[in-house]
Amino acid sequence: MLNINEILYILPHxxxxxxxxxxxxxxxxxxLNAIKNISLNEPCFxxxxxxxxxxxxxxLLESMIQTTGILLYKSVKKQILKNKDMYYITGMNDVRFKHFVFPGDQILIKSILEKQRKKFFFFKSIVKVKKKIVCKAKIMCVRIIKK
Structure with a gap:
């Protein structure tokens, strides 16, 4: 659906x-569902x-945040481009690590918009390896309107 060049256009990372x-x-x-391939060449190893x-x-948490950011951008793109609004993570709750992730694994990151209240957005994010949940969290973000 989106390749790495399109992701690089959306994310500042x-x-x-x-x-x-x-x-x-x-x-x-x-x-939004995303994939990250975990390679032994990753600097963290x-x-x-x-x-x-x-x-x-x-x-893993940062990959969840980036996936959530792409979901938000793709959902409110016109508003962001028109008003130059910014969205910031304000919190993560109920974070749980269930299993380890190793080199060679491919993680599937799912971000789900649960609700929106005025300028606040609430998401659920889940990371899986081979259909097994390895991490989950609730993510909150806020829209900052540029003036």
Whole structure:
């Protein structure tokens, strides 16, 4: 659905902090599914941990945030471009790590818009490897209107 060049257009992140490789499905204001391929070449594996490489949980959370950002952008694109509105993460709740992620795994990141209240957006995000949930969290963000 979206390739890496389109993702790079949307997100301000760059290597080594771009943590979404491809968008595979999307429904405006409902959900977005993304993929990230975990490779032993990732810079984090130099220190986390060389003898037993485990993908850091904080990077799983960041991939969830980036997926949520793409869902929001794709849903409100015209408003962002017209008004130059900015969206910022304000919190993460109910974060749970269920299983480890290893080099060679492909993670599926799903972001779901649960509700919107005025300028606040509430999402649920789930990361899976081979249909097994490895991480889940609730994500909140706020729209800042540029004046």
């Amino acid at each position: 760059r290597y080594p902090f771009i943590l979404v490789d491809k968008i595979i499905s999307f429904k405006k204001f409902i959900f 130099q220190g986390h941990f060389p003898e037993n490489p485990i993908y850091p949980g904080v990077l």
